[in-house]
Amino acid sequence: MSSGLPEPWTVRFSKSKRREYFFHPETKQSQWEEPEGTDHQQLKQYLAEHPLRVRCLHLLIKHRDSRRPASHRSEHITLSKEEALQELAAYQQRLEQGERFEDLARERSDCSSFKRGGDLGHFAHGEMQPAFESVAFALPVGAVSAPVETDSGVHLIKRVA
Ligand SMILES: O=C(O)CN(Cc1ccccc1)C(=O)c1nc(-c2ccccc2)[nH]c1C(=O)O
Numbered sequence: 600m601s602s603g604l605p606e607p608w609t610v611r612f613s614k615s616k617r618r619e620y621f622f623h624p625e626t627k628q629s630q631w632e633e634p635e636g637t638d639h640q641q642l643k644q645y646l647a648e649h650p651l652r653v654r655c656l657h658l659l660i661k662h663r664d665s666r667r668p669a670s671h672r673s674e675h676i677t678l679s680k681e682e683a684l685q686e687l688a689a690y691q692q693r694l695e696q697g698e699r700f701e702d703l704a705r706e707r708s709d710c711s712s713f714k715r716g717g718d719l720g721h722f723a724h725g726e727m728q729p730a731f732e733s734v735a736f737a738l739p740v741g742a743v744s745a746p747v748e749t750d751s752g753v754h755l756i757k758r759v760a
Contacts, residue, residue, distance in 0.1 A: 600645060600649075601641060602641070658707060658710075660752055662676060665751055730747055
């Protein structure tokens with residue numbers, strides 16, 4: 600679907616100003632106003648279907664091959680990736696049985712976000728590891744991912760906004 604922006608303009612999210620801005624990848628020009636010739640209605644429709652940022656919870660289980668195999672739970676994580684995936688599958692079942700994602704993340708996540716029930720807040724493209732980002736942005740609001748592997752470990756991701 601077209602963004603309604605004249606080529607090759609793109610739309611990005613400014614974290615500092617917490618709003619979208621427009622960027623021309625060739626001239627490197629950026630501006631707050633919609634570029635000349637933008638189809639405003641099409642841009643609004645596009646942004647409704649292609650959010651510039653999402654908000655997710657996640658439950659991270661680290662293993663011995665994680666980039667930093669340590670967390671608030673263990674100074675030296677020796678779990679294999681296989682064992683971590685098996686543990687994650689058990690958490691998927693508990694979610695399917697109705698337990699709250701936040702409670703399970705608080706109970707088990709190796710990420711420092713455990714104390715916030717796994718809440719990572721809002722993030723835009725380019726802020727998370729690629730595998731994490733692509734799954735997070737593809738999730739419908741309210742949905743939980745299948746296990747996702749990153750350099751940090753293995754994750755379940757729930758999109759909340
Ligand atoms: O990968 C590394 O070298 C170390 N990290 C990165 C990190 C460390 C502390 C805070 C946030 C991210 C982690 O292992 C890590 N990654 C995450 C993470 C990964 C994907 C999405 C959100 C958080 N959390 C943690 C953590 O310890 O708390």
